[in-house]
Amino acid sequence: MQGLDVKGWKNMLKQALNLGLGSSSSTETTSYSGSFDISVDENGFAFVPRIPASYFIDNGLYESIFKIANVVCFPFYTVIKKPTMNLISWSADDFHSKRALWFDWMPVNTRIKVPESYILKNRSHIIPIMSHFFVDFNSVTSILIAGNSGSGKSYFLSYLLNFLYGMNHRSKISDLFVIDPKKDSPARWCKACNVDCLFPTKQGATTDFVADVTEVLSRFVKIIYDRQDQLYENSSIKFPHVCIVIDELLALTENIPKKLKDSFFSMISTISLMGRSTNVHLILVSQRFDANVIPVVVRQQANLKIQLGVISSATTRFLFEDLDPAGILVPTGRGTGLISFNDNKKLNQILPLQTPTFEAPKGVI
Ligand SMILES: Nc1ncnc2c1ncn2[C@@H]1O[C@H](COP(=O)(O)OP(=O)(O)OP(=O)(O)O)[C@@H](O)[C@H]1O
Ligand SMILES: [Mg+2]
Incomplete structure (x- = not known):
């Protein structure tokens, strides 16, 4: 005790x-x-x-x-x-x-510092988040990260990318495809690690960019259908993990024509619904996750949810609908908030969070 x-x-x-x-x-x-x-x-x-x-x-x-x-x-x-x-x-x-x-x-969980050597040596699918809190990536469906500006979303995302991709191929947990509308730290991380990344090239052409993103997502939908066909023939196949990562979703779905938004929403819903059996995952980051930003079904499918920054019933109502955060002792400072991981063992556990500090590749953060 x-x-x-x-x-x-x-x-x-x-x-x-x-x-x-x-x-x-x-x-x-x-x-x-x-x-x-x-x-x-x-x-x-x-x-x-x-x-x-x-x-x-x-x-x-x-x-x-x-x-x-x-x-x-x-x-x-x-x-x-x-x-x-x-x-x-x-x-x-x-x-x-x-x-x-x-x-x-x-x-009580405390913030951990994850050195590069730990990630290099790691051979498991267990991602350390805090001193007493770990996430088994094999039980993850999709991940949602919300929080106000400057609360540490991109930093935590870069930590996840670093861990999932490993520093060398032997420690890799998942393949990644990154979409970064702000061409910020995730894009720099991809450049440093040689990972595919999509970001806008011309200023003001959000519509073109969203069309490109939708086209990429449709490729992943094809992969899912393909994998489902294989599963139909042989249900014991284990597919390698693939994560589709989108930072700043809000910047992507605001002020775009309804038709384009509808086709983007339909792709992303299909991936979140059907991806879980075929190991295709979504990692989505946004300031908030109301119904204008993502379809409700995507929110319901995700089982690892993170809310960073200001915690109040106004900020938590999208990710944690039933929660009144009164009385939860949330640490202050950057990279703090709430986390819940619904892996069927511990249902509905919402815990105070301090995101890990890690050694990012040079020039990323
Ligand atoms: N766990 C952490 N350890 C150390 N520094 C952190 C941690 N989390 C966040 N920070 C620092 O906080 C700053 C802001 O983080 P970040 O850019 O990730 O915020 P953001 O939520 O993505 O903001 P924006 O909405 O503007 O993109 C970064 O400079 C980062 O170094
Ligand atoms: Mg950011």
């Missing part, structure tokens, strides 16, 4: 909740004292109310417990916020204590 032992955490949480919940309740007569118990293990803690209780056991209570406990557990554990209360059955002999509100926690 971090910080305290099991007994220490149990007492600390019980005390804090006794005091905190009492003061936050609207009816002053409500007493929590003696009306609940706390149980702690490595994965989290349980709030075991004694039924019948003189208080409501509802989402409001769940939120209040989360807010109090998350601060108490910092800087040792991050309590994980669920969109609605997590009532579980509790093994107690006494009928009055047979249910509990469960809170998962994990050790």
